[in-house]
Amino acid sequence: MEWVFLGMGPGHCVAHVVEGEGSLTVDQLTRAVEVAAQASPGMRLVRQGKRWMDRGTAPSVVVLDAAGGLLNSPALQRPLDANSRTCEVLLVPGTRPTVVFRAFHGITDGRGLLQWAADVFRVLRGEEPLGADSRLNDGELIQGLDRPGGLPPAQPNPKLEWPPLLGSRSPGSSGVLWRRRAVDGRHPAATAKVAAALARTYGSGRGRFFVPVDLRRHRPELRSTASLARAVQLRVEVGDGWQEVQQRLLTLLATDAELAPQFADSILRTPLPVMRLVNAGIDYFAAKKNQYNSLAYVSHLGNVALADFCAGDFQANAVYPLGTTGPGGPLEVNLLESAGRTEITVAWHNGPGLAKRAEAVLDTIEEALCPREHRNWAGNRTERPLPSQRSVVELFREQVERTPERIALSGPEGEVSYAQLSRRADAIAAALRERGVGPGDVVGLLAGRTVAAMAALWGVLRAGACYLPLDTRHPDARISDLLTDAGSTYCLVEKPYDTRECVQSGCKPLILDDLAVDGAAPKDWQDVVPAPEDLAYVIYTSGSTGRPKGVQIEHRNLVNYVHWGTRAFDVDADTRLPLVTSPSFDVTGTSVFLPLLAGGQVILMPEDPNHLSLRRLLEESGANALNLTPSHLDLIGQLDLSPTGYRTVLVIGEQLRVEVAARAQQMFGPDCRIINEYGPTEATIGCTAHTFDAELDGGSAVVPIGLPADNTTVHLLDADGRFVAPGETGEMYLGGVQLARGYLGRPELNRERFVHLADGSRVYRTGDLARVLPSGEIECVGRIDDQVKVRGHRVEPAEVAQALEEHRAVDRAVVVARSRAGQSGKALYGYALTNSAVTSEELTEHLAAVLPSYMVPAAIMMVAELPYTVSGKVDTKALPDPFADESPSxxxxxxxxxxxxxxxxxxxxxxxxxxxxxxxxxxxxxxxxxxxxxxxxxxxxxxxxxxxxxxxxxxxxxxxxxxxxxxxxxxxxxxxxxxxxxxx
Structure with a gap:
């Protein structure tokens, strides 16, 4: 009723803004508004005399030019007309469309408008609107409640006593000022925290606040767009912390204080013109005397899912409310949670200098919810200009021109100079260009750790395309799937792999042995210089949905890693770094790009690592640096060796245990740096590093992962998306220039894993848990999900289970990772519900035919049933131990x-x-x-x-x-x- 008394000026309109990306046309939105309004007639109400009537006409859709900023747009100040237009929808078109839903507060409230806006997007998606056909107003809803003891007593009439948060304003000032801020995370008791902070900062520790309460909580089944919010008075006393304020608010809600009568019957009988004059007088004197009925209105609208405001090509990335103002009232603070963050807006009567003061209020609220010391970790001060803006293609060409006769590659095939490697790469690049391969194309690469593979890698990059490295040990089915998923037209293949079935169908194989011939490229060959946003390579990792996912690394990602890694790991022209890992493992990039772009040497090791090959490598190859996984370093530590001349041992792929690092330090000597590098494929090879110190790190079980790389950031957030306090454990979110473009052809997965912080920063959710140590460095402490590292490779057990279920005898499968006594790390174990007789050996053979060897479980058990928790999930702890009975039977x-x-x-x-x-x-x-x-x-x-x-x-x-x-x-x-x- 109070909004009817106030009229329909801009301060009495409730509004919600939906910002997004993609496309949304006026015609699409108009049709959706018409259908949604038909299902919710409350959005079509107009005033006829003393009654509200459904005029039968949908709210209008108006195109808005918000060039000066949406919140400053005159369209938001436009009053609505009770006799013809109580609701409207504004559309800001373009590649980043914005939709604004506005309505007079007398016909709807914040939750009602949100409900209707979601219906509009439901129609845009081609779904039926849920609608809201209830005609109850707030008074009728309250009278219909069966409440023992009747309604609570009326709340005390607030006096004009509190100074305004934003300072004085001129009487008669017009218009509404809105300002917005977003903070990361969901914040329980946010209303109490905001009230306590505002009282402490602006009210000398005390204050009165109005907190709107949604009456729909008393009728959960009710679907209504009506204005059904009633406010309770929340007091903050000197010395109150937010906990005391929260307890007071909960008490008000427990006693249904919002149901108390708000107006005397005599006020309800007052003619509207008279009541509006009274309200205008209240507002005038409040502004003149700088006295208001409270410090602020604080309204929390709950949580909304951005998916509810997406449709077709339009993807919402933010939803936030624009609040209202009232006579004699202070500013209004509105809170809304969505997409892992809390949107905060303030609304206040406009006036000179008030915008700056509104920002100060937002600063106070942000600090209360998300303290600066949690957000601003000193380790993220990583800004560093690159020594060169040139791509790796240009850098390699320059290195070849500087040192053409220097040895670039060595190994069983002999020594290959930079000039020889470059000519072979040119031949491959020319062959690809002749076939129309260029930027945007993905070229498969099926080869071992050989000279041909190195030439092919550089040839693909020089042609302007990106390469997809494939592991020759993977089964044909796996390789075929990856080539198909990546859309590869061509695959560069080294003999003898050209006879494999995986390259005989789908894409066209190009035999490296035939292409990589010295002098085969045209004399006038010119490299295709890639743009920073062009793809350099695609590498597939295991997928939790059962499908592997292709990570797209751009040239700007790669070149930042190269410059940081070269400096951080002391790579120079004297570096001789072996290539030990599979080409399909992204850490191989360290062994290839860093030495070759610094004038150093790559030592090729074609055979798989074992104790003999590693011994020859350490003793006979001339290497002075290593890049390998902790598992391989552990194996080396078991050899009775004392290698000399090593400067750096770079370890990445799994957690590095202190005992392994200490043994390596003793083996390689005190002058060799043992560096623990961390980084998922999505952050381009590695993005943090720590040099092992036996004295400082000796008290822990694992070696820290150190500090972020140049121009990269690490943020630690809790399960609610809030920044954790220093020393607390949180999930790592990685940001910065090394962040991948995303997953190839997986937009839904990109939205899930590549997210944005409240400040707009794009980050990647790693799923890894970490904490900042007292030393200021990061320690990785585990996972939030089932993902496990096997030999440095990420494995999603769900992908293995899905492959297992593809066997005709398996109805259901579960794969878990668990540790065994006496062993470091974890191994995979499978459990299968079968429909016919089958042996574990048969199932193992089935998996070996479709998955890489590191994804095949160590054991598979047939079980009669799967244990479940009370929440309906498989109880992995109750699954039998495959090795509980290792007796002769x-x-x-x-x-x-x-x-x-x-x-x-x-x-x-x-x-x-x-x-x-x-x-x-x-x-x-x-x-x-x-x-x-x-x-x-x-x-x-x-x-x-x-x-x-x-x-x-x-x-x-x-x-x-x-x-x-x-x-x-x-x-x-x-x-x-x-x-x-x-x-x-």
Whole structure:
């Protein structure tokens, strides 16, 4: 009723703003408004005499030019007309459209208007509107409540006693001032926190606030757009913290204080013209005497999902309210939660200098909800200009021209100079350009760690395209899926992989051995210089939805990493860095780009890492730096070596345990830096680093991940999206120039993982938990989800489970990661509900045919049923332990009777027990290494121990030459037999 008394000026209109990206036309919006208004006739009300009537005409849609800023637009100051127009929709067109829903507060309130706005977007999506057909007003709703004891007593009539938050204003000033701010996170008790902060800052510790309460809470089933908000008076006393204020507010709500009568019957019988004159007088004297009925109105509209305000090509990125003003009233503060942040707007009568004061109020509220010390971590001061704006393509060409005869690559194929590598890359680039390949194209690359692969990588980049590195060890089905998903027309293939089925269908294979010939490129060949936003490469990682996802890295991402990494890791012309990891692993970029762009040398290691190949690498290759995973570093630590001349050991991909780092430091000597690097693929290889210090880091289990890279940021947010206090644990959100473009062809996943902070910064949600140590550096402490690292590769168990369910005998599958006693890290274990007889070996073979080896579970169990929690989720803790019974009866069925072990088998079994953390008494000749939970890295550790303890140095080469036989049958008996043959 009070809004009827006040009239329909701009301060008496409730409004909501929906900002977005994409496209939204006037015609589309007009049609949706008409349908939504038909379903909610309350949005079509006009005043006829003393009654509100449905005029049957939908609110108008008006195109708005907001060139001077939306909040300063005259259209928002335009009063509505009770006799013809009580609601309107404004559209700011363009590539970043904005929709404003405005309505007279007498016919709707904030929640009612939000409800109707969501219906408009529901129609835009092609859905039926939910509608709101209730005709109840606030008085009728209250009278209809069955409340024992009747209504609460009337609230005290507020006196004009409180000074305004924004200072004095001139009587008769017109118009409404709006200012907006957003803070990160959802903030429980936000109303109380805001009231306490405003009272402390502007009311000498005390104050009265009006808090609107939605009457719909008493009728949850009610769908109504009517104005159903009633305010309660909330007092803050000197010394109150927000907790006391919150308790007082909860008491008001518990006693239904908002149901108390607000006006005497005599006031309700006052003619409207007279009441409006009275209100105008109240407002005049309040402004003249600087006395108001409260410090502020504080209204919290709850949480909205941005998805409810998306339709077609239009994607909402912000929804926020524009509040109202009243006679003798102070400013209004409105809060609304959406998309992991809290929108804050203030509304106040306009006047000179008030905009600056409104910003000060917003500063006070922001500090109360999101303290500056939580937001502004000193470690994020990483701004650093790049020494060059040139791309890696240009930088490599310049390096070739400076040092054409310097050795760029070395390895089993011999030495290759920069000039030779460059000519081979030119030949490949020219071949691609002849076929129309250029910027925007994704070219597959199926090759090992060879000269041809390095030439192909640079050839693709010089052609202006981006490369998709593929692992030759992955099954054909996996490679085919990635090429198809990436839309690759061509795939550069090294022999003998050209005969594989994966490159014989879909894209066109180009044989590297035929393309990479010296002098094959035109003499006038010119590199295609990429733009900063052009793609450099796409790398696929495991996906929680069951599909791998392609991460798109742009040239600007890559060049920032190159400059930071070169400086942070002391890479120069003397650096000789081996290429140990798979080309499909993004950390390979460190071993390729950093040395070659600094005039250094890449040492190629075609064979997979094992203790023999790593020993040769450390002792014979001439390398003076390493880039590898913690698992490989752990394996190296088990070798009896004392390598010399190493300057840097760069470790990335998994958590680095202090004991592994300490052992490496002792092995490589005090002059070698052991650097722990952290970074998901989505943040371009690595984005933080810490140099291990045995004295400072020795008291922890894991090595810190350090500080952010140049021009990158790390933010720690809690489960509600709020910045955590220093020292507290939060999820890492990464920002800055190294952030990937996003996932290829996965817009829904991009919206989920690449989000924006309240200040507009684009960040990536890692799912990794971390905290800032007293030293000021970051320590990674775990995951918020089921994702696990296996040999440095990210694995989503959901993707493995989906692949398992594709087997005809499996109805349902669950895959979990768990640790075993005596083993570092985690391994995958599968559980299957089956519809027919099948063995774990069959299921393992099925997965090996479609997934990389590191994604195949260490063991698969058939279960009769899956345990569930009370919330309906699979109870992973209640799943059986695959290795709970490692007795003789647990041996694979169908095997021959077991015979006593000889001394060599006994020695092998002892090594297995230490490696696997299993009880020695439960190991037998037919025990399978993988069935006992061993993965490929622990297998290599076991083999290294066999060579060290059972064989002589002269015998281990013959033993390791039989590695394929061991992989095919990794049993105690088989390993012992091959060791016996090597000794023989």
């Amino acid at each position: 647990a041996a694979p069925t169908g095997t021959a009777p077991l015979t006593p072990m000889d001394p060599i088998e006994e020695a092998v079994a002892d090594i297995w027990a230490r490696t696997l953390g299993a009880e020695r008494s439960r190991l037998e000749a037919q025990s399978d290494f993988h069935h006992l939970g061993g993965d490929s890295v622990s297998l290599l550790s076991m083999l290294a121990a066999v060579c060290r303890e059972v064989l002589t140095p002269a015998q281990e080469a013959a033993f390791m030459a039989e590695l394929p036989k061991i992989l095919a049958e990794p049993t105690v008996e088989r390993v012992a037999a091959l060791a016996r043959d090597a000794r023989g």
